[in-house]
Amino acid sequence: MLDSLFDDVKRMNKRQFIYQVLSFGMIVSSALMIWKGLMVVTGSESPIVVVLSGSMEPAFHRGDLLFLTNYPEEPVRVGEIVVFKVEGRDIPIVHRVLKLHEKNNGTVKFLTKGDNNSVDDRGLYAQGQLWLTKKDVVGRARGFLPYVGMVTIYMNEYPKFKFAVLACLAVYVLVHRE
Amino acid sequence: MAEVNETVKINKWDGAAAKNAIDDAIREVLTGDLKCNESFALIDGRLFLCALAVGVALYALLWDYLYPFPQSRLVLIVCVSSYFILMSILTLYTTFKEKGIFVVAKEKVGNNTRVWEASSYVKKHDDKYNLVIVMRDSTGKSREASFNKSFANYIDTNGAVVQTIVTNEITKLYNSLSSEKKEK
Numbered sequence: 001m002l003d004s005l006f007d008d009v010k011r012m013n014k015r016q017f018i019y020q021v022l023s024f025g026m027i028v029s030s031a032l033m034i035w036k037g038l039m040v041v042t043g044s045e046s047p048i049v050v051v052l053s054g055s056m057e058p059a060f061h062r063g064d065l066l067f068l069t070n071y072p073e074e075p076v077r078v079g080e081i082v083v084f085k086v087e088g089r090d091i092p093i094v095h096r097v098l099k100l101h102e103k104n105n106g107t108v109k110f111l112t113k114g115d116n117n118s119v120d121d122r123g124l125y126a127q128g129q130l131w132l133t134k135k136d137v138v139g140r141a142r143g144f145l146p147y148v149g150m151v152t153i154y155m156n157e158y159p160k161f162k163f164a165v166l167a168c169l170a171v172y173v174l175v176h177r178e
Numbered sequence: 179m180a181e182v183n184e185t186v187k188i189n190k191w192d193g194a195a196a197k198n199a200i201d202d203a204i205r206e207v208l209t210g211d212l213k214c215n216e217s218f219a220l221i222d223g224r225l226f227l228c229a230l231a232v233g234v235a236l237y238a239l240l241w242d243y244l245y246p247f248p249q250s251r252l253v254l255i256v257c258v259s260s261y262f263i264l265m266s267i268l269t270l271y272t273t274f275k276e277k278g279i280f281v282v283a284k285e286k287v288g289n290n291t292r293v294w295e296a297s298s299y300v301k302k303h304d305d306k307y308n309l310v311i312v313m314r315d316s317t318g319k320s321r322e323a324s325f326n327k328s329f330a331n332y333i334d335t336n337g338a339v340v341q342t343i344v345t346n347e348i349t350k351l352y353n354s355l356s357s358e359k360k361e362k
Contacts, residue, residue, distance in 0.1 A: 022232060036238055040258060
Protein backbone atom coordinates (compact mmCIF):
# COMPACT_ATOMS: atom_id res chain seq x y z
CA MET A 1 0.00 0.00 0.00
CA LEU A 2 2.73 2.45 1.03
CA ASP A 3 4.83 1.22 -1.85
CA SER A 4 2.14 1.98 -4.37
CA LEU A 5 1.66 5.40 -2.76
CA PHE A 6 5.17 6.39 -3.71
CA ASP A 7 5.10 4.74 -7.13
CA ASP A 8 4.31 8.03 -8.80
CA VAL A 9 7.29 9.67 -7.13
CA LYS A 10 9.64 6.82 -8.00
CA ARG A 11 8.73 7.06 -11.66
CA MET A 12 9.36 10.81 -11.84
CA ASN A 13 12.53 12.16 -13.34
CA LYS A 14 14.47 14.97 -11.74
CA ARG A 15 12.53 17.80 -13.39
CA GLN A 16 9.14 16.27 -12.72
CA PHE A 17 10.09 15.90 -9.08
CA ILE A 18 11.25 19.52 -8.81
CA TYR A 19 8.01 20.63 -10.44
CA GLN A 20 6.05 18.57 -7.93
CA VAL A 21 7.80 20.27 -5.02
CA LEU A 22 7.38 23.70 -6.63
CA SER A 23 3.69 23.21 -7.27
CA PHE A 24 3.26 22.32 -3.61
CA GLY A 25 5.18 25.49 -2.81
CA MET A 26 2.90 27.47 -5.09
CA ILE A 27 -0.23 26.25 -3.32
CA VAL A 28 1.20 27.44 -0.01
CA SER A 29 2.50 30.69 -1.57
CA SER A 30 -0.84 31.49 -3.17
CA ALA A 31 -2.58 31.28 0.20
CA LEU A 32 0.16 33.37 1.76
CA MET A 33 0.06 36.03 -0.95
CA ILE A 34 -3.73 36.30 -0.77
CA TRP A 35 -3.38 36.88 2.97
CA LYS A 36 -0.63 39.49 2.52
CA GLY A 37 -2.66 41.11 -0.25
CA LEU A 38 -5.64 41.38 2.09
CA MET A 39 -3.35 42.96 4.68
CA VAL A 40 -2.33 45.64 2.21
CA VAL A 41 -5.90 46.26 1.02
CA THR A 42 -7.48 46.46 4.48
CA GLY A 43 -4.53 48.09 6.24
CA SER A 44 -4.89 45.61 9.08
CA GLU A 45 -2.08 43.27 10.12
CA SER A 46 -4.67 40.51 10.57
CA PRO A 47 -7.65 41.16 8.26
CA ILE A 48 -9.61 38.06 9.31
CA VAL A 49 -9.97 36.94 12.92
CA VAL A 50 -12.00 34.29 14.73
CA VAL A 51 -14.01 35.17 17.83
CA LEU A 52 -12.76 32.91 20.63
CA SER A 53 -14.96 33.88 23.56
CA GLY A 54 -18.57 34.68 24.31
CA SER A 55 -17.82 38.12 25.72
CA MET A 56 -19.52 39.89 22.79
CA GLU A 57 -22.75 37.88 22.80
CA PRO A 58 -25.32 38.36 21.38
CA ALA A 59 -23.47 40.36 18.68
CA PHE A 60 -20.80 37.73 18.05
CA HIS A 61 -20.59 34.13 19.15
CA ARG A 62 -17.63 31.84 19.63
CA GLY A 63 -16.49 30.71 16.21
CA ASP A 64 -17.68 33.71 14.20
CA LEU A 65 -15.32 34.91 11.50
CA LEU A 66 -14.75 38.68 11.50
CA PHE A 67 -13.52 40.76 8.60
CA LEU A 68 -11.49 43.79 9.69
CA THR A 69 -10.26 47.00 8.14
CA ASN A 70 -7.88 49.50 9.66
CA TYR A 71 -7.70 52.64 7.54
CA PRO A 72 -5.76 55.36 9.37
CA GLU A 73 -7.98 58.16 8.02
CA GLU A 74 -11.20 56.65 9.46
CA PRO A 75 -11.82 57.90 12.99
CA VAL A 76 -12.65 55.48 15.81
CA ARG A 77 -16.14 56.16 17.20
CA VAL A 78 -18.05 55.12 20.30
CA GLY A 79 -20.14 52.02 19.64
CA GLU A 80 -17.77 50.57 17.05
CA ILE A 81 -16.38 47.10 17.55
CA VAL A 82 -12.59 47.12 17.59
CA VAL A 83 -10.02 44.36 17.72
CA PHE A 84 -7.04 45.36 19.84
CA LYS A 85 -3.87 43.95 21.24
CA VAL A 86 -2.81 44.22 24.85
CA GLU A 87 0.80 44.03 25.90
CA GLY A 88 1.62 40.65 27.38
CA ARG A 89 -1.31 38.87 25.68
CA ASP A 90 -0.74 36.90 22.48
CA ILE A 91 -4.36 36.85 21.38
CA PRO A 92 -6.13 40.08 20.34
CA ILE A 93 -9.49 40.98 21.93
CA VAL A 94 -12.74 41.92 20.13
CA HIS A 95 -14.76 44.46 22.16
CA ARG A 96 -16.93 47.55 21.74
CA VAL A 97 -15.73 51.13 22.27
CA LEU A 98 -17.42 52.53 25.38
CA LYS A 99 -15.81 55.94 25.96
CA LEU A 100 -13.61 57.97 23.71
CA HIS A 101 -11.59 61.16 24.06
CA GLU A 102 -10.35 62.87 20.95
CA LYS A 103 -7.91 65.77 20.93
CA ASN A 104 -7.74 68.55 18.38
CA ASN A 105 -4.50 67.14 16.95
CA GLY A 106 -6.33 63.89 16.15
CA THR A 107 -4.93 61.64 18.86
CA VAL A 108 -7.52 59.49 20.59
CA LYS A 109 -7.71 57.42 23.73
CA PHE A 110 -10.60 55.10 24.39
CA LEU A 111 -12.01 52.51 26.73
CA THR A 112 -13.64 49.23 25.64
CA LYS A 113 -16.03 46.70 27.10
CA GLY A 114 -17.44 43.36 26.03
CA ASP A 115 -21.22 43.49 25.47
CA ASN A 116 -21.64 40.39 27.60
CA ASN A 117 -19.22 41.45 30.36
CA SER A 118 -20.43 43.27 33.44
CA VAL A 119 -17.34 45.48 33.78
CA ASP A 120 -15.18 47.46 31.34
CA ASP A 121 -11.82 46.20 30.11
CA ARG A 122 -9.44 48.04 32.42
CA GLY A 123 -8.80 44.77 34.22
CA LEU A 124 -7.71 43.19 30.94
CA TYR A 125 -5.31 45.94 29.90
CA ALA A 126 -1.64 45.88 30.83
CA GLN A 127 -0.72 46.83 34.39
CA GLY A 128 -1.39 50.53 34.91
CA GLN A 129 -2.91 51.06 31.44
CA LEU A 130 -6.18 52.98 31.56
CA TRP A 131 -6.83 53.76 27.89
CA LEU A 132 -6.22 52.24 24.48
CA THR A 133 -4.74 54.30 21.64
CA LYS A 134 -4.63 54.00 17.83
CA LYS A 135 -1.47 51.91 17.90
CA ASP A 136 -3.16 49.14 19.93
CA VAL A 137 -5.86 48.67 17.29
CA VAL A 138 -5.58 45.70 14.92
CA GLY A 139 -8.75 46.62 13.04
CA ARG A 140 -12.42 47.40 13.18
CA ALA A 141 -15.10 44.81 12.48
CA ARG A 142 -16.72 45.37 9.08
CA GLY A 143 -18.46 42.07 8.48
CA PHE A 144 -18.88 38.63 9.93
CA LEU A 145 -19.58 35.05 8.94
CA PRO A 146 -21.17 32.97 11.69
CA TYR A 147 -19.65 29.67 12.95
CA VAL A 148 -17.13 29.21 10.10
CA GLY A 149 -14.30 29.80 12.55
CA MET A 150 -15.23 26.75 14.63
CA VAL A 151 -12.95 24.70 12.35
CA THR A 152 -10.00 26.91 13.33
CA ILE A 153 -10.90 26.66 16.99
CA TYR A 154 -11.00 22.85 16.90
CA MET A 155 -7.73 22.80 14.97
CA ASN A 156 -6.07 24.90 17.64
CA GLU A 157 -7.54 22.91 20.49
CA TYR A 158 -6.31 19.64 19.02
CA PRO A 159 -2.92 20.46 17.49
CA LYS A 160 -2.29 16.79 16.67
CA PHE A 161 -5.40 16.75 14.51
CA LYS A 162 -4.22 19.91 12.77
CA PHE A 163 -0.78 18.50 12.02
CA ALA A 164 -2.32 15.23 10.82
CA VAL A 165 -4.59 17.06 8.38
CA LEU A 166 -1.75 19.26 7.12
CA ALA A 167 0.62 16.31 6.73
CA CYS A 168 -2.00 14.33 4.77
CA LEU A 169 -2.59 17.25 2.42
CA ALA A 170 1.14 17.79 1.92
CA VAL A 171 1.78 14.12 1.16
CA TYR A 172 -1.17 14.00 -1.22
CA VAL A 173 0.00 17.03 -3.17
CA LEU A 174 3.63 15.90 -3.28
CA VAL A 175 2.90 12.33 -4.28
CA HIS A 176 0.22 12.80 -6.91
CA ARG A 177 1.14 14.06 -10.34
CA GLU A 178 -1.07 16.88 -11.57
CA MET B 179 13.81 7.94 -10.10
CA ALA B 180 14.22 7.95 -13.84
CA GLU B 181 14.78 4.26 -14.33
CA VAL B 182 12.09 2.31 -16.07
CA ASN B 183 10.37 -0.04 -13.75
CA GLU B 184 8.77 -2.93 -15.61
CA THR B 185 6.41 -3.86 -12.81
CA VAL B 186 4.83 -0.43 -12.43
CA LYS B 187 1.10 -0.78 -12.00
CA ILE B 188 -1.34 1.87 -13.11
CA ASN B 189 -4.96 2.17 -12.33
CA LYS B 190 -6.14 2.63 -15.87
CA TRP B 191 -9.39 4.16 -14.72
CA ASP B 192 -7.36 7.05 -13.38
CA GLY B 193 -7.04 9.11 -16.56
CA ALA B 194 -4.21 11.32 -15.31
CA ALA B 195 -2.09 8.40 -14.10
CA ALA B 196 -2.60 6.49 -17.33
CA LYS B 197 -1.74 9.56 -19.40
CA ASN B 198 1.43 10.19 -17.40
CA ALA B 199 2.50 6.58 -17.77
CA ILE B 200 2.02 6.58 -21.54
CA ASP B 201 3.70 9.97 -21.83
CA ASP B 202 6.70 8.53 -20.02
CA ALA B 203 6.73 5.50 -22.30
CA ILE B 204 6.68 7.72 -25.40
CA ARG B 205 9.52 9.82 -24.01
CA GLU B 206 11.48 6.62 -23.51
CA VAL B 207 10.93 5.67 -27.15
CA LEU B 208 11.88 9.06 -28.59
CA THR B 209 14.96 9.59 -26.47
CA GLY B 210 15.95 5.95 -26.18
CA ASP B 211 15.10 3.78 -29.16
CA LEU B 212 15.05 6.62 -31.68
CA LYS B 213 18.19 8.23 -30.24
CA CYS B 214 16.99 11.83 -30.13
CA ASN B 215 18.37 14.23 -27.55
CA GLU B 216 15.80 15.55 -25.17
CA SER B 217 15.70 19.34 -24.96
CA PHE B 218 14.66 20.68 -21.59
CA ALA B 219 14.28 24.37 -22.46
CA LEU B 220 10.48 24.32 -22.39
CA ILE B 221 10.12 22.60 -19.03
CA ASP B 222 13.03 24.57 -17.56
CA GLY B 223 11.19 27.76 -18.48
CA ARG B 224 8.19 26.60 -16.50
CA LEU B 225 10.33 25.53 -13.54
CA PHE B 226 12.04 28.93 -13.60
CA LEU B 227 8.69 30.76 -13.47
CA CYS B 228 7.48 28.56 -10.61
CA ALA B 229 10.71 28.98 -8.65
CA LEU B 230 10.60 32.74 -9.15
CA ALA B 231 7.02 32.92 -7.87
CA VAL B 232 7.81 30.83 -4.79
CA GLY B 233 10.93 32.95 -4.22
CA VAL B 234 8.89 36.16 -4.33
CA ALA B 235 6.44 34.72 -1.78
CA LEU B 236 9.27 33.61 0.52
CA TYR B 237 10.87 37.04 0.25
CA ALA B 238 7.58 38.72 1.22
CA LEU B 239 7.26 36.35 4.18
CA LEU B 240 10.78 37.06 5.38
CA TRP B 241 10.49 40.83 4.91
CA ASP B 242 7.17 40.96 6.75
CA TYR B 243 8.73 38.97 9.58
CA LEU B 244 11.72 41.31 9.86
CA TYR B 245 9.75 44.55 9.46
CA PRO B 246 6.20 43.98 10.81
CA PHE B 247 3.27 45.08 8.76
CA PRO B 248 2.79 48.83 8.46
CA GLN B 249 6.52 49.20 7.70
CA SER B 250 6.59 46.39 5.14
CA ARG B 251 3.59 47.74 3.21
CA LEU B 252 5.46 48.86 0.11
CA VAL B 253 7.47 45.63 -0.20
CA LEU B 254 4.28 43.61 0.29
CA ILE B 255 2.47 45.55 -2.46
CA VAL B 256 5.34 44.89 -4.87
CA CYS B 257 5.63 41.21 -3.93
CA VAL B 258 1.90 40.47 -4.01
CA SER B 259 1.36 42.14 -7.38
CA SER B 260 4.42 40.55 -8.95
CA TYR B 261 3.36 37.16 -7.57
CA PHE B 262 -0.04 37.37 -9.25
CA ILE B 263 1.51 38.69 -12.46
CA LEU B 264 3.91 35.71 -12.41
CA MET B 265 0.98 33.35 -11.88
CA SER B 266 -0.81 34.78 -14.93
CA ILE B 267 2.38 34.52 -17.01
CA LEU B 268 2.69 30.91 -15.87
CA THR B 269 -0.89 30.18 -16.91
CA LEU B 270 -0.31 31.78 -20.31
CA TYR B 271 2.96 29.85 -20.66
CA THR B 272 1.37 26.48 -19.96
CA THR B 273 -1.70 27.08 -22.12
CA PHE B 274 -0.16 28.82 -25.13
CA LYS B 275 3.50 27.81 -25.16
CA GLU B 276 3.57 24.34 -23.64
CA LYS B 277 0.12 23.26 -24.81
CA GLY B 278 0.53 19.84 -23.24
CA ILE B 279 3.92 19.19 -24.85
CA PHE B 280 5.61 16.68 -22.60
CA VAL B 281 8.76 16.01 -24.56
CA VAL B 282 10.88 18.00 -27.00
CA ALA B 283 13.60 16.02 -28.69
CA LYS B 284 16.27 17.13 -31.14
CA GLU B 285 17.78 14.96 -33.78
CA LYS B 286 20.65 15.63 -36.16
CA VAL B 287 20.19 14.32 -39.67
CA GLY B 288 23.17 15.33 -41.76
CA ASN B 289 23.45 19.06 -41.21
CA ASN B 290 19.76 19.32 -40.52
CA THR B 291 18.36 19.49 -37.01
CA ARG B 292 14.90 18.11 -36.62
CA VAL B 293 12.85 18.94 -33.59
CA TRP B 294 10.18 16.53 -32.41
CA GLU B 295 7.47 17.73 -30.10
CA ALA B 296 5.00 15.31 -28.61
CA SER B 297 1.92 16.54 -26.83
CA SER B 298 -1.01 14.63 -25.47
CA TYR B 299 -4.35 15.25 -23.89
CA VAL B 300 -7.16 13.23 -22.44
CA LYS B 301 -10.68 14.51 -22.16
CA LYS B 302 -12.36 14.20 -18.80
CA HIS B 303 -14.15 10.88 -18.28
CA ASP B 304 -12.84 9.63 -21.61
CA ASP B 305 -10.61 6.66 -22.33
CA LYS B 306 -9.10 8.09 -25.50
CA TYR B 307 -5.47 9.04 -25.41
CA ASN B 308 -4.80 11.74 -28.01
CA LEU B 309 -1.25 12.17 -29.17
CA VAL B 310 0.08 14.82 -31.53
CA ILE B 311 3.64 14.66 -32.78
CA VAL B 312 5.02 17.68 -34.59
CA MET B 313 8.26 17.52 -36.52
CA ARG B 314 10.08 20.71 -37.45
CA ASP B 315 13.21 20.81 -39.54
CA SER B 316 15.76 23.58 -39.76
CA THR B 317 14.11 25.03 -42.87
CA GLY B 318 11.15 25.90 -40.68
CA LYS B 319 8.79 23.40 -42.26
CA SER B 320 6.69 21.43 -39.88
CA ARG B 321 4.56 18.35 -40.23
CA GLU B 322 2.40 16.69 -37.73
CA ALA B 323 0.78 13.36 -37.16
CA SER B 324 -1.64 12.34 -34.53
CA PHE B 325 -3.50 9.36 -33.24
CA ASN B 326 -6.26 8.80 -30.84
CA LYS B 327 -6.79 5.41 -29.25
CA SER B 328 -8.14 4.03 -26.05
CA PHE B 329 -5.82 3.50 -23.08
CA ALA B 330 -6.72 -0.16 -23.33
CA ASN B 331 -4.47 -0.41 -26.38
CA TYR B 332 -1.37 0.38 -24.38
CA ILE B 333 -2.06 -0.90 -20.90
CA ASP B 334 -2.54 -4.59 -20.19
CA THR B 335 -4.96 -6.12 -17.71
CA ASN B 336 -2.36 -5.93 -14.93
CA GLY B 337 -2.06 -2.19 -15.36
CA ALA B 338 1.38 -2.21 -16.94
CA VAL B 339 2.21 -0.16 -20.02
CA VAL B 340 3.09 -2.45 -22.91
CA GLN B 341 6.30 -0.85 -24.07
CA THR B 342 6.55 -2.84 -27.32
CA ILE B 343 3.18 -1.59 -28.55
CA VAL B 344 4.09 2.01 -27.72
CA THR B 345 7.46 1.59 -29.43
CA ASN B 346 5.80 0.23 -32.56
CA GLU B 347 3.23 3.01 -32.73
CA ILE B 348 5.78 5.75 -32.22
CA THR B 349 8.28 4.25 -34.62
CA LYS B 350 5.55 4.07 -37.24
CA LEU B 351 4.68 7.74 -36.75
CA TYR B 352 8.35 8.64 -36.70
CA ASN B 353 9.03 6.81 -39.95
CA SER B 354 6.04 8.23 -41.74
CA LEU B 355 6.94 11.79 -40.73
CA SER B 356 10.58 11.28 -41.65
CA SER B 357 9.95 9.61 -45.01
CA GLU B 358 7.35 12.12 -46.20
CA LYS B 359 10.19 14.53 -46.40
CA LYS B 360 12.19 12.39 -48.76
CA GLU B 361 9.30 11.95 -51.15
CA LYS B 362 8.99 15.69 -51.68
